[in-house]
Amino acid sequence: MGDRGGGCCPPMDLFRSEAMQLVQLIIPMESAHLTVSYLGDLGLIQFKDLNSDKSPFQRTYAAQIKRCGEMARKLRFFKEQMLKAGFSPSAKSLGETNIGFDDLEVKLGELEAELVEMNANGDKLQRGYNELLEYKLVLQKAGEFFTSAQRSATAQQREMESQQMGDQTLETPLLHEQETTTDLSKQVKLGFITGLVPREKSMAFERILFRATRGNVFLKQVPAEEPITDPVSGEKMEKNVFVVFYSGERAKNKILKICEAFGANRYPFAEDLGKQALMITEVSGRISELKTTIDAGLLQRDNLLRTIGDQFEQWNLKVKTEKSIYHTLNMLSLDVTKKCLVAEGWSPVFATKQIQEALQRAAFDSNSQVGAIFQVLHTRESPPTYFRTNKFTSAFQEIVDAYGVAKYQEANPGVYTIVTFPFLFAVMFGDWGHGICLLLATLYFIVREKKLSSQKLGDITEMTFGGRYVIMMMSLFSIYTGLVYNEFFSVPFELFGRSAYACRDLSCRDATTVGLIKVRDTYPFGVDPAWHGSRSELPFLNSLKMKMSILLGVAQMNLGIILSYFNAIFFRNSLNVWFQFIPQMIFLNSLFGYLSFLIIVKWCTGSQADLYHILIYMFLSPTDELGENQLFPGQKITQQVLLLLALVSVPWMLLPKPFLLKRQHENRHQGQSYAPLESTDETLLSVANNDSHGHDHEEFEFSEVFVHQLIHTIEFVLGAVSNTASYLRLWALSLAHSELSVVFYEKVLLLAWGYNNIIILIVGIIVFIFATVGVLLIMETLSAFLHALRLHWVEFQNKFYEGDGYKFYPFSFALLDDEDD
C-alpha cells in the first residue's frame, strides 16, 4: 500500500506505522528451539497461531509445556519457602552459569525433594517439640491444680476430723462415719483425663461433656497465659488446660471421643507428686535437646534456601523463556514430512535483515544441515500497527491508543498530540507558579527514572510515573501560558517591563477602580498586570480567552481535516479528497474560519463590532445592511458568498460519494458478471465464487452506504457547530482555575495575613498550601487533563482517525517480565 510518506512529506517515523510484511519461516526441526529463542531475543516478529483449532494438550510441544509448568510450580514452592524463612531471592544472580533445560529440571527436582524431606523432618521434630511444650504446660497447670485441690481437701478433712473429734458425743449417729468411708472407697474409682483444648471451643466442649455424661463429670479448666503452637496444625492459638474427672468406663469412652472430636490433645498425668516433678525435669530435658536439633535443621534448611535464592532469579527467567519458546513452537504448524516447522508471522520490513541473520546464526549454532528458509508472503489481510516509540513518545502514543489503535499506516495523531495535548492542557491550567510546582514533581520522577522503573509502584504512582514526560510537557507549557496570563499563584508580576497604564494623577489611591490612562508602550508580553483586580478584569479576560479558544479550536479542527487529506492521498482515495476533504474544508472555514478571521480583524483594528450579531445575522438575514458592524469593505458580499458555499458543500458531501461508489463497484464487476453468460450455469457460479473470494469484497449495499454517508454528513455539519462550541471549555476551565486560585490567595492567605497573628498566619499558610496542592495541583490537573483528552479524542480525531487497527505484539523475551506479576 503506497510508499512511505505518500510522497508528499518527508518520512516521519511516528506519522505512519512501520511497514509490515507477512513472513513465512520454514525451520528444520532440530534447530527450531534455538531459532525461536534467537527470534525471542530479537523481539521483532509476531507469530500467528496456525493451530488454533487444536486444544492446548493436543499440540506438538504440550509435554514440554507441562514440564515447564511443573518447574514453575517448583520455583513458586521455593519462593514461598524463602518468604516463609524470611529472605528474598537476591535480585542479581551470581555468575552466568548456563544450565541446560533438562539439567535444570533434574536439579530443581532434586532440590525440591531435598527441601520437602527437610521440611518433613523439621515438621516432625517441631511437632514433637510442640507436644512436649504442651505436655509441660499440662504438667505445670494440672500439678498446681492437684496440689491446691489436695491442700484444700486435706484442710477440709482435717476440719471435718476435728469437727468429728469435737462433736463425738453420744448423739453422733454411727452411720455418719460409715458414709464418709464409703465415699472414700467410691472416690478411688474416679478416673481423670488431662489435656489441652483450644480456647474458642472450650465452652462448647464443656457443654457437650455435660450433656453427654448427664452432668456426671467434673471439669476444671485453666487458661494458658500465652498462645501455644498446636502440634497438628502448627498454628499459634490460645488454649485451655483441662482436667476432667469421671466415673465409669462408658463415660471414659464418651469423653475420649469428645476429646478427639474437639481436637483436644490428651496427655498422661501422674497423681503422685514425686513422679510429677520427675516428669517435668524429664520433659524439660527433652525439650532443650529437641530445640538444638531443630535449630541445627533450620540452619541447614536456611543454607539450602540461600543457595537456591542466589540462583532463583536466573532459573525463573530461564523457565519463563523456555515456556514462552514452547508456546511459540506450539503455534507453528508441522510440515507434511514432519521434518520442518512452518511459522507465519508479521514483522516490520526493516527487521528483515536482522531476522535473517538470527536464522543463520541459529542454523550455525545448532549444527543444522539446512538453514531456515525465510520468505515474504503476500496477503490482503490487514497487518498490525507498530510504532517505534521511545520513552518520551510512548506515553503520548498511549493516549492515542487508549482511544483506538491506528489502522495500518494511517496518519497517526500521536505526532501532533505531543505538542497540542500539553498546550491545550496549559491553556486551561495557565499559572506559572503551579506550572513550576508540577515541573518539580515530575522532575523528581524523571531524575529517579532508572531506580523507579525497576520497582513496583502503587496504582496511582505507577500511572503518574508512566506519564512523567507528558506531565513535564504539560508543566512547561503551563509555565508559558502562565506567563502569557501573567499569573503566579494568581498574583501578577511586572516581569517584562512596567505596566502600560497609570493613574491620571498622582493622588489616585486605588489604581484598580479609578480610570487609568495609557502612559507607556503596550506591555511587551502577555497580559498587562494592571488588569489584575480591576473592575473590567473579567470582561477583558473572558473576551480574550473565549476568542482564543475559538481560534485554537478552528485551527485544530482544520488540522484534523487536513490529516484526512493526507490519509486520502496515502491510500489513493481520490473520492475522499474531492467529496469529503474539500467540502468539509469549505464548510468549516466559511463559517468558523470566517469567524476566526473576524476575530483577528477585530483585534488588529480595535473595532467595536459585535461578532455574535454578525455571525447570527449572516444566517438570519444575509441581505440586511451591516451598519456599525462593518469591519471591512465588501463584507456583505463576502458573507453571502461564504454562506452560499457552506450551503452548497452540504449536498456536495452527502450526494456524490455513494453514487460514485456504486458506479465504481459496478465497473469493477462488469466484465465478470457478463462474461460467463456464454458458458454453463455451473461455471458461472464457480467464477462468481472465485471472484468473491479472490477480491474478498463485501456485498455492496447501496442503501447502507447512503445511510452511512448521510449520518457522516449530519455528524460533520452538526459537529462543526458543536465542536467549536466545545472548544469554549478551554476558556471555561481557564477561568475556573484562575478564579479558584484568586479565592485561595485572597480569602485564605491575605485574610490570615491581615490578622497580624503568627498562629493565624501559620494556619492560613497551611490551609493555603493544602488547598493549592489538593484542589489546584491535583484536582485541577486531572480535570484539565480530562478535558484536553476529550478535545483530542472527540473534536480532533473524529475528523480523520479510524482507529480500528490492532497492535503489534512481538514475541520477545524482554516483554516476558511484565506479563506474569
Next chain:
Amino acid sequence: MYGFEAMTFNIHGGYLEAIVRGHRAGLLTAADYNNLCQCETLDDMKMHLSATEYGPYLQNEPSPLHTTTIVEKCTLKLVDEYKHMLCQATEPLSTFLEYITYGHMIDNVVLIVTGTLHERDVQELLEKCHPLGMFDSIATLAVAQNMRELYRLVLVDTPLAPYFSECITSEDLDDMNIEIMRNTLYKAYLEDFYKFCQKLGGATAEIMSDLLAFEADRRAVNITINSIGTELTRDDRRKLYSNFGLLYPYGHEELAVCEDIDQVRGAMEKYPPYQSIFSKLSYGESQMLDKAFYEEEVKRLCLAFEQQFHYGVFFAYMRLREQEIRNLMWISECVAQNQKSRVHDSVVFIF
C-alpha cells in the same frame, strides 16, 4: 410488594447479584467439556483447567494428580466463593444463603452417623464431608448412640434442630433408621426453605418455589423407587414426601402405593413437566433417571438467571457449580481409569 422489588433490590442485593452472575459466566462451557473429554491423562485435564477459573486453585498441585485432589480443589473454589458472598450478604440474603447449605449439613450428619455405625475413623469421615455442610461440633456426632442422643448432644445447637422434631425416637441407629432420618430431615428442610422463600415474596418466591418443588418431587420419586421392595410401609413412605410441589397431594397418593418402576412411571406421566423426563427412558429402566432429572434441573437452574432482582440466582449458581464439580469428578474418574467411552454417561452439560 410484588413488582416493586426492582426498585430497592440493588441497595443490598445488587453487588452480590453482580458477583454471582460474574461467577456464573465462569462456568465451564460445552467447548471446555469437549476438550476435557479428549484428555488422555489427569495432567492434561489440569492443563486445560488451568486456563479456566480453576487455574489458581490447581496450579500449585504437584504433578501426579488424583481425582480427589481435583474435586477437592474445585470444591474449595466454590466454598471460597460462597464464603465471600456470605460475608458480603445482609439479611435476608444471608439467611437464604445459609439455607442453601443445610442440605449438605444433613448429608454430613448422615455420613458421620453411618460411618461411626460401621466403626470408621472419625477423622477419615470428616475429610469426606462436604465443606459447605460443616458445623462446629460435627465430630461429636460419633458419640451418639440413638436419635434422641444425637439430637440432645449435638444437633440442638445447629440450625437443623427444628427439623428433628419429627424423628426423635429412642431406637438405636441402624441403616434403615438413618435413611429414614435423612429423608425426614430433608422433608422438613425443604418445607422450611419453601416457607422461607414464600415469606420473601416477589420474584424470589416465584422462582424458588418452582425450583424447590422440582427438588421435592424428585426426592419423592427417588424415595419411592428406593423403597420398592423394602419393609417401609405405605404410610411411612407417604410421610417422607414433602408437603408441597407439583405432586402434592394427589401424586403422592399414587406414588405411595407404587410397587414397581413402571407404576411410578404411570403416576408421573400424568404430570406434563415430568412426562418429557420419563418419555426419554425405556420401560423398566431406572438407571438413567438420575441423569434425566439432573438435566431437567440444570435447565431450570439456568432459566433462573433469565430474571433479575431475586435470590434464586444464588441457589441456582451453587447448584450449577455442584453439578459442574460432579461432572469434573466423573470425567476425571473416567480419564484416570481409562474408561473414556463412558464419559458421556453421566456428564450433564450446563450450557
